[in-house]
Amino acid sequence: MSTLILTNVRPWGGDPVDLVIDGDVIADSAPAGARPAGSGPDVPRSIDGAGLLALPGFVNAHAHLDKSWWGLPWVPYRGEPTGEGRIAHERAERDALGIPSLSSTIAVLREFLRHGTTAVRSHVDVDLGVGLRGIDTVRRAVAALDGAIQVEIVAFPQDGVVRRPGVLRLLDEAAAAGARLIGGIDPAGIDRDPVGQLDGIFDIAERRGVGLDIHVHDGGELGAFQYELIIERTLATGLQGAVTISHGFALGQVSPARQAQLLDRLGEAGIGWATVAPPGTAALPWRGMRERAIPIGLGTDGVRDLWSPYGDGDMLRIALGFARLHGLRTDADLTEAVRLAGCHAGGFVHRERHDLVPGARADIVLLDAENVPDALVRVPDREIVIAGGRLVVADGDLVI
């Protein structure tokens, strides 16, 4: 097993250490310069961390890797400005653009790596038009990068389940073929049948032993009602710890008393929350969620796709957006926002431990910042990124 020493880095802005990496795992951490240098043919390879700030690789807990047109000439958005309009626009245009595209998916994954993201949970469209082709595309893209970035796939019925007979069967096939999560989308707002959609996907999850990650954009009490339906089914099926609600805007919209009631039940059901913290949405009761150990993951959502031209794939900037949306100002809170984009989100990609500690996967990001809050508010370039023990960014440039 090859050994690599990353010298003189400051984990979370603390005192400088040398990190010893064996294969794809962090094996040891010691004060910088304390280890004997060794000599002869057994001297391990080393990289000079130059006193840079070190963070664990970012975890993108909500992406749509299959949708992007990254790398193509600019595609103007021409759909209607509604959720249904975006779905229709995507379905009408994607074939002509070759979406899902292996090259665009690889390009997006490379942008993620360039910005220090080393693990992703990605929704991948499954519908009557594309079938399971998107999942195959994403798997091939991940393989093309030789495992540098880890991707967990959610088989995602973007266009609905109940209203599109045949999609449930496709989701079931995806689970049988190895997808670790099944998705859902606005059981009320899109499918017009909340019980029908939820019963369908919970049935697959229970039978196949997979998790669920359900988009709920529906607002106010309509959203909150669907959280309750999800909570009830999570408890009934014993899927505590395996269910995520994505976006979940309504949680920020209802009254504080209703929030507290929902948080207690979400905590009881072990349901996690993935947010991309868009400007203009209501702040989430994130402190109450942390107090109840409700997992929070941050994500990019789609990047430059037929839904939206936005996105650069930088999770540190998503953390900054979360911090600004929630009005965070103290050093402790700003640091917590960065932890949400990294070590706190390991569960979204099935990692028990995700930090700069022995035993964790060697996913390490170095940047030139005074401390973590400084890194968050300035979002400097990533100077060095190590993913699974491999050097993927050096001097700010991708080297894979």
Add this chain to the structure above:
Amino acid sequence: MSTLILTNVRPWGGDPVDLVIDGDVIADSAPAGARPAGSGPDVPRSIDGAGLLALPGFVNAHAHLDKSWWGLPWVPYRGEPTGEGRIAHERAERDALGIPSLSSTIAVLREFLRHGTTAVRSHVDVDLGVGLRGIDTVRRAVAALDGAIQVEIVAFPQDGVVRRPGVLRLLDEAAAAGARLIGGIDPAGIDRDPVGQLDGIFDIAERRGVGLDIHVHDGGELGAFQYELIIERTLATGLQGAVTISHGFALGQVSPARQAQLLDRLGEAGIGWATVAPPGTAALPWRGMRERAIPIGLGTDGVRDLWSPYGDGDMLRIALGFARLHGLRTDADLTEAVRLAGCHAGGFVHRERHDLVPGARADIVLLDAENVPDALVRVPDREIVIAGGRLVVADGDLVI
């Protein structure tokens, strides 16, 4: 007068042109390569624009240049999380940090230039503690940069007017000493006397022939009521076209019917709007404002100061924030967001014409982007910046 030719640039993403700059003004624009190269000692100096996208210099319509601690070691935020808490925190801590600081103000102006901002409207605190010292500091900082960046000063009573007897006299002195604008702040929420504050500052504006730029954070109908008071006084004093409301969050909060009523009256009074489009605030009715020719300016607000650690001084990123907050997606709308950060905001710094056209000040930003929407959503580094005909950024680095 020295001549400089900027060759092969794409204004607003259009066909490549050569821009001829005489002194600090754009003198001519011609299709790239169409001009004879000339020869002999009269050949003007030229810079190769390499086909980059060209935009006019950004206008920062709302800054607080005097407040920053940019360049000092990180200063954790320790105030209370309220407006009054931030004012108190700033007043308690600023002296120990040497704020207002000449070196920090220069550092912030340099960051603005590095990101392509070439003109700024800056509020500068005027109060019983600091007197007019902040204004003097900002003027010296601008002079130290030898006019590369133009700054228009608003003498700003951050800590109130009515509740701080003596401040009105200081504002009057500032106007007499050349400040072109006088500020105000939450006449109701902070000063507890909306009529008292507004009558006081309108009196100065009328007597001294200066403009007004009034911070109104107060929300809902309390904010809207104060807009009405400002409209009434603007019409009564004949100050149409010389009054700006900054932030003005309430305009996004009231009902569409109330918005329409206010917009009609704001348009009639020629009152402009400066916004920093913070995440979590309500979208402004910006289309209705544009239809009524209500000037809209974007700004950074404070950058790394005792109010907030946020900010990197990049106006293109502020435009992106505005676009995202307002859900813009089409190319036309994304381009409009960039225009708000530049050519549409010339009036905020007393410019009749601010664009890449003959006769305008030679403030030019070049960046590597396919088109304007691509530049907005990716926010690439500024490769070249010319400010008042001077090269200030080359190859992405400040050269002044």
